[in-house]
Amino acid sequence: MPLSDFGSFVVVMDEISLHWADVNAALGGTTATDLKLEGALTRAGFITAKDVLDAFLIGFEDLENAREIGAGARDNLKGTLRQKLGQFRGMLRAVLPKSKYASAAPPLPNFGADESKFLAPFDDAASLWLRIDGDTTIAGFTPPLVIAGLTQALFAADILACRAAYHAIREAENNLNVARKERTTLLEDAKERMVQYRAAVEGIFGPTHPLTLSLPALSAAPGSTPTASILSGNWNGTTGEADMAWTASDDPNLDNYQLRMSPGTTYDAANSSVVATIPAGTLTLSTTTGLDNPGDVASFKLFVRLTTGNEAGSNTITITRP
Structure with missing residues (x-):
């Protein structure tokens, strides 16, 4: 690993x-x-x-x-x-x-x-x-x-x-x-x-x-970096959670997806934490991580992770809890 x-x-x-x-x-x-x-x-x-x-x-x-x-x-x-x-x-x-x-x-x-x-x-x-x-x-x-x-x-x-x-x-x-x-x-x-x-x-x-x-x-062992997924998300006022969705990876070595978060308006890898590791085949997730209270702001990235250890991060999305 x-x-x-x-x-x-x-x-x-x-x-x-x-x-x-x-x-x-x-x-x-x-x-x-x-x-x-x-x-x-x-x-x-x-x-x-x-x-x-x-x-x-x-x-x-x-x-x-x-x-x-x-x-x-x-x-x-x-x-x-x-x-x-x-x-x-x-x-x-x-x-x-x-x-x-x-x-x-x-x-x-x-x-x-x-x-x-x-x-x-x-x-x-x-x-x-x-x-x-x-x-x-x-x-x-x-x-x-x-x-x-x-x-x-x-x-x-x-x-x-x-x-x-x-x-x-x-x-x-x-x-x-x-x-x-x-x-x-x-x-x-x-x-x-x-x-x-x-x-x-x-x-x-x-x-x-x-x-x-x-x-x-x-x-990671030498090999092609996977194509990154495209992440989207918004705050759902009805459920009180942030709803995330991403495009599927078609890499044959896909192991899982991993959603990571850092507080604030800019994604900072050094200050990030893992929200969840999601099995291949699942393309949505709802969470309140980093958004527990009104006014909280958090930035998220979705990583495609391969069995070879290679990974690629998506675009960053920033969500503010009203």
């Missing part, structure tokens, strides 16, 4: 560790004769590096989940706040229609507005509510203003909770950005070690030795 997506690195490293055991046996099977790479790296050290990478990639998925869960929690709070601001505005029209406060109620913000623009009307409403609660001069009204059990203090607490949720997402995104850099370093180091191993085995045994000929491949 040649190197392709991030997870393939662990698989190829495992293949090399098994091959390394055979090499060590052929060299004499002792600590002194075992193959060692630059810096006296042994097979055991290589396996440790593989396990570290494997654990890191699993942890990276957890970081992505934390970000998605945090975004969901934030959006739930945003929806709750908008509902309560609507109630506040309605109460001012119903209870204080002739007061100076009725026309001062802030409008509802757009759900997809950035943090400062979204929260500003709620801060304004909380301040206005506090003034109303302290005003004993309004004819026919006795403060405080309470809306179905909702007080100004509870409303202000909801605003603080929403602000904290925004902060939690920034923290999660920062953790992801740092982890992406760490992942790149780990993958580069792993590939360098694999290249060193292949060179060392061929240097010791020669190009025609069975141990050289059986070296795990790092890249």
